Structure formats: structure tokens, C-alpha cells
Amino acid sequence: MRTVAYDLWKQMSSGVLRCDVVVVGAGVIGSCAALHLARAGQETILLDQFPVPHKRGSSHGLTRLTRQANIGNTALTSIMADANTQWRSIQAQARQNLLRVSPVLMLVNKSQQSLMDNMVKSVKDQGFSVQWVDPAVINAKYKMNVPSSSLAFFDQSAGLLMADKCIAAVQQLYIGAGGRMVDEWPVDEVKVEPDGVAVVKGPRGLVRASSVVLCPGPWAGNMLAKLGLQLPLRVLRVPVMYWPIKYKGTPTTSFMDLGTQPGHMFGAFAEMEYPGMVKLQYHGGVDGGPDNTDQGDTQSVLERTKAYVKNHVPGLIPEPFVDHHCYYTVRHMHNCLTRRIPDLASPSCESSLCMGRTLHGHTLWPSNVPSLRTLRSPKEIKLHHLSIPKGALEGPWVWFNNGLEVHKNNTSILVLDESCTPDEEFVLDRHPRHRNIVFACGLSGTGFKIAPVVGEELCRLVMGLPPLHDIHPFSAARFAPKPTLTSKIATPVTTFATPVTTKRSQDRVFDSVLKS
Incomplete structure (x- = not known):
């Protein structure tokens, strides 16, 4: 046979x-x-x-978080629920323990009420319960330092997938x-x-x-x-970090903190992978590809995360063990960090939204403007020109959420690439x-x-x-x-459409341009 x-x-x-x-x-x-x-x-x-x-x-690693609290597009809510069902089915078919129930603590600040409402709705819509919790209770039980103005609840649907x-x-x-x-x-x-x-x-x-x-x-x-x-994609090299628990016997919890530093997200998994240690990391990394394993110095990410642990999770020792690196492929939007420009030859930036500036296809404005984090597009501000030497843009990139912070002495300027996608x-x-x-x-x-x-x-x-x-x-x-499509085959500029039917019988049209 x-x-x-x-x-x-x-x-x-x-x-x-x-x-x-x-x-x-x-x-x-x-x-x-x-x-x-x-x-x-x-x-x-x-x-x-x-x-x-x-x-x-x-895809490698010991664990990944699964949850129903949706912080993205509303279309993800039903997808996440279906995926949770399918993972449980795969677990049953494989006859292995692939999923461990582990409620996740969702944290935002009061200015993010709409985000909180969306998360709560996504959990309740799928029949799961929401457990509200006071920041003081969180701080006392888990040895954290959550601001008293925070909004917090446990997503009871969450769990840890054994990734490998x-x-x-x-x-x-x-x-x-x-x-x-x-x-x-x-x-x-x-x-x-x-x-x-x-x-x-x-x-x-x-x-x-x-x-x-x-x-x-x-x-x-x-x-x-x-x-x-x-497509506007970026590959980020992300350090996977584990932090020693300072006080033996302290209970731990998985959490996602979206409110302590708006525009930046920190997440942690309850103690499991390594006894006496918690997996906690920043949702961001440095520019680098998997074909160059030594590319991308993640020290800046490490220092940012250490500062977060020291200030907000005092129950952990702020000296991590970096187990390995993972590679994120993200949509090129507001995922940036810091790089230095050697010769910033320009008038000083003033703390005014009307003082936005352009830099070789980028938009700049002062990062100390409080309302900056509410901006989603450079079109929302008036642009002026800023003279920067071409060589100033050479060097490594480090990406965080909300733009690229360019530092000159003690002045911090935020740069948002104009080619960024709207999501x-x-x-x-x-x-x-x-x-x-x-x-x-x-x-x-x-x-x-x-x-x-x-x-x-x-x-x-x-x-x-x-x-x-x-x-x-x-x-x-x-x-x-x-993003244009280029073909090696000589062809006139053409507009094409690709209809796709959804279960609601809606059609979408994929219009783009083919260039020879």
C-alpha cells in the first residue's frame, strides 16, 4: 500500500x-x-x-494570552470568540492540555472610558462575566502601584495558550x-x-x-x-523578559495596562513558565529582521520596561532575565521610539499644535503637547518646514506606539511617518x-x-x-x-476590482494601481 x-x-x-x-x-x-x-x-x-x-x-514560546476583551476593530469580537471555541476543540482532539484558564486584568485610565466600554461590551456580548475591581484592592493583593484614577476589570474568559x-x-x-x-x-x-x-x-x-x-x-x-x-509592514525585534517576584508567596495575575502610559501598552502573564518569575513586557520593539539575529539593540526597550516595573509593579525585582527574542510583524502606524538626530538645524519647536513640521516625508511636532496623543493623522495639524541634514536620518530605528521621538539635547520632537496606515x-x-x-x-x-x-x-x-x-x-x-502594485511584465496602468462576498452579502472592492 x-x-x-x-x-x-x-x-x-x-x-x-x-x-x-x-x-x-x-x-x-x-x-x-x-x-x-x-x-x-x-x-x-x-x-x-x-x-x-x-x-x-x-509563533514560538511557552505561552500566549487569549481573551475576549477586544481593544481593536469590533469585527474581532466574534473572531476571538470563535477562536476560543476552536482552541478548546483542538485541545480535546489532541488530548493535551493546551489552554489554562487565567483571568486577565484590563487597566485603562478615566480618559479612556470609551475604550473600557468597548472592552466590557465585547466580553458581555459573548456571555462572559466582568469582575470590576478597585485599584486599591489590586495594589494590596498583587503588590502593584495602579493609579487610583484607573478603571479596572477582570476578563473571566481569558486564558494562557501553551504556544509551542x-x-x-x-x-x-x-x-x-x-x-x-x-x-x-x-x-x-x-x-x-x-x-x-x-x-x-x-x-x-x-x-x-x-x-x-x-x-x-x-x-x-x-x-x-x-x-x-x-504593504506598510514593520518587523520588530522584541525581547521576552521574565522578572523575579520580590516577595515569596505574592499572588500574581495576568494583566494588560493600556492606561498608565496612554499610547503604550504593557502586559504580564501570571506566574507559570518559570517558578518565582513573571513574564512582563512592553508591546513594542526595535527595527530588525529574523535573518539578522544580532540586529537591533533592545536595550532601550529593556530600560523602558525596567522603569515601568520599578514604578508600577514594585512586587517584582526590576532586573529581568531575557529568555529569547520574538519577531513582531506590525502594520506601520504609530509604533515608534527614539532615535537621535545629530544636527538639528532649525528654529526651536514651540508647544503649539500649529507648529507641526515636515522632515523628509515625516511630520514633526513637540511631544510635550498634552492633546497630542489624541491625534491620529498628520492632516490634523498645520504643517511648516524644518531643515534637517539628509544624513541625520541614518541609523537604527526603535519603534513604540504614537510616533517617533527625535531627541536634540533636552528637546523631544515627535515624528509620525505620513505613509502610516489608519489602523x-x-x-x-x-x-x-x-x-x-x-x-x-x-x-x-x-x-x-x-x-x-x-x-x-x-x-x-x-x-x-x-x-x-x-x-x-x-x-x-x-x-x-x-501601496502600489508593480509588475515585471510590461503593462499599462490599470485599475482593477476584486469583489469579496461576506456572510452579510456585502461586496467590497479592492481598487489599486498596477504599474509596469
Whole structure:
């Protein structure tokens, strides 16, 4: 009897693999997509460029937080609920403990009442309870220093996903469904031939398939650019830090603090991974890619987090153990930190919103303006010009939430890239020209907990089925017309449309420009 393994070995020996669908990237998103495809009867091959498992991407690690409190687009509420159900189903099928119940404390300040209302609504809408808690109680029990003006509640739906175990379980279920997985298979090129067949090419050979699903994580920007799709993505190198508990026996809790430093988020996981230590980190990192593991000095992130722990979590010793680094792929918006400009040749910036300035395509204004954090677009301020030497923009970048702080002596100026997108959501779509190529990227900070649903929606895109959820807010169309599609094939400038039907029978149009 011929087996799947035998067929795969025979094809690999010839240098050409064939299947219905090839999935590029065996992280949590790609693995979930492959599982749904295999169970839908699609002959599927799952590729990864490194030996599986590995720590080169975004999916590795011991834990990820899952919750129902939604701090993003409202379309995520039903997606998060469905994903929670699917993770529990995967846990039952794998017969392993993949999810541990762990209520998460959500913290905001009183000026963020609308955000709090949205989070509470998203939890209650899915039938979960909300436990309000006074900051004084939090401080006494968990040895924290939460401001008395904070608003706080426990999301009882939350839990901790055992990340590495989850991916292994999904991949095992995928193989059990007849799927084929090939690791150590890097991809150099993805193309669609004139007859419509998709070809994935690498040093080890070719994969020929009817459709391609791209889930390349931090490699998404380069891979999609080769297909002519330019998306505003940034890859951040993020240190994963663990902090010793100062007082033995102190209870710990998972929390997300969005209010202590508005525009910046800190999160912690209850004591579990390492006895006597709490995983706590800043939601941000330094510019750097996974192909350069020594690129990106994260010391600035470390110092910022140490200051936060010292001031707001005194129950922890502010000297962390950095276990490893993870790579976030984020939408290029308000995720910036500090870099230095050597020769700031300009009049001093005044504390006035009308004194916004431009710097080689960037917008600048004083960072000490209290209402600055409420701004979402450089169009909201009047622009003036600022003379900066071209060489001043050379050097490493460090990204935080709310713009780029450029320091000159004791003066801090905030820079917001004018190419920033109007949101910080992920991208889930099909290629506008090659209909048999679908992709998901920019999911860092959200992706792991919703991976089963994203994988299912990718599967449905491949099979031409309508989405089960409203995925319109996550389409690549929202970046048009600034991100343009370029093709190596000479073609006149063209406008095209890609209709996608949602379960509410709504159509969206993906309009962009093709350039030769």
C-alpha cells in the first residue's frame, strides 16, 4: 500500500512536489490554515524554511494570552470568540492540555472610558462575566502601584495558550488528516504561470499547486513585494523578559495596562513558565529582521520596561532575565521610539499644535503637547518646514506606539511617518491579480489567539467560499492607493476590482494601481 510519506518521498526525489494547495510558513497561522484545508479535502503541502520546531519567527514560546476583551476593530469580537471555541476543540482532539484558564486584568485610565466600554461590551456580548475591581484592592493583593484614577476589570474568559504545544498539536492533527509537511524548504520565488498553475520555487526544487497560501510571518514584506504587493509592514525585534517576584508567596495575575502610559501598552502573564518569575513586557520593539539575529539593540526597550516595573509593579525585582527574542510583524502606524538626530538645524519647536513640521516625508511636532496623543493623522495639524541634514536620518530605528521621538539635547520632537496606515489591524486577503494566491500577515500581538479562525478564513478564500466572519476591515484594500502594485511584465496602468462576498452579502472592492 502506498502511503502519503512514500508519495512525498518519491516526489521530493524528483525535485518537483505537486498538490492542490501549498502553504508557505509553518507558524501558527500557516499550520491552522493547512489543517482546515486538509480537512476540507484539499491535498495540501505545508512548507517551512527551517527545521520544525524553531525560534526564528513569531509563533514560538511557552505561552500566549487569549481573551475576549477586544481593544481593536469590533469585527474581532466574534473572531476571538470563535477562536476560543476552536482552541478548546483542538485541545480535546489532541488530548493535551493546551489552554489554562487565567483571568486577565484590563487597566485603562478615566480618559479612556470609551475604550473600557468597548472592552466590557465585547466580553458581555459573548456571555462572559466582568469582575470590576478597585485599584486599591489590586495594589494590596498583587503588590502593584495602579493609579487610583484607573478603571479596572477582570476578563473571566481569558486564558494562557501553551504556544509551542499548540503548534505541535495542530501540525499533528494536520498530518493525521492526510496533510504533508516539509521543513528545511526555503522559498525563493512564488509565481503563477500562464496556465494558472502556481509555482513555489526554492533551492530544493519546485512545488506546483492550484493555489498558494502565504503565511510567512516576519518575511511577509519581502515575499509579497516580489509579487508586486507593497504593504506598510514593520518587523520588530522584541525581547521576552521574565522578572523575579520580590516577595515569596505574592499572588500574581495576568494583566494588560493600556492606561498608565496612554499610547503604550504593557502586559504580564501570571506566574507559570518559570517558578518565582513573571513574564512582563512592553508591546513594542526595535527595527530588525529574523535573518539578522544580532540586529537591533533592545536595550532601550529593556530600560523602558525596567522603569515601568520599578514604578508600577514594585512586587517584582526590576532586573529581568531575557529568555529569547520574538519577531513582531506590525502594520506601520504609530509604533515608534527614539532615535537621535545629530544636527538639528532649525528654529526651536514651540508647544503649539500649529507648529507641526515636515522632515523628509515625516511630520514633526513637540511631544510635550498634552492633546497630542489624541491625534491620529498628520492632516490634523498645520504643517511648516524644518531643515534637517539628509544624513541625520541614518541609523537604527526603535519603534513604540504614537510616533517617533527625535531627541536634540533636552528637546523631544515627535515624528509620525505620513505613509502610516489608519489602523493597526492585520491583513487577510487574496492577491488582486493572482486570484489563487491568498495571504495573511501583520498579525503580531493578535494572531496566536485567533489563528484557528484566520486559518479557516484562508481556507475558505482558497475554496471560493464566503467568509464566516466580517473580514472586510482586514483587507489589503484599505492601503490603496499609496501601496502600489508593480509588475515585471510590461503593462499599462490599470485599475482593477476584486469583489469579496461576506456572510452579510456585502461586496467590497479592492481598487489599486498596477504599474509596469
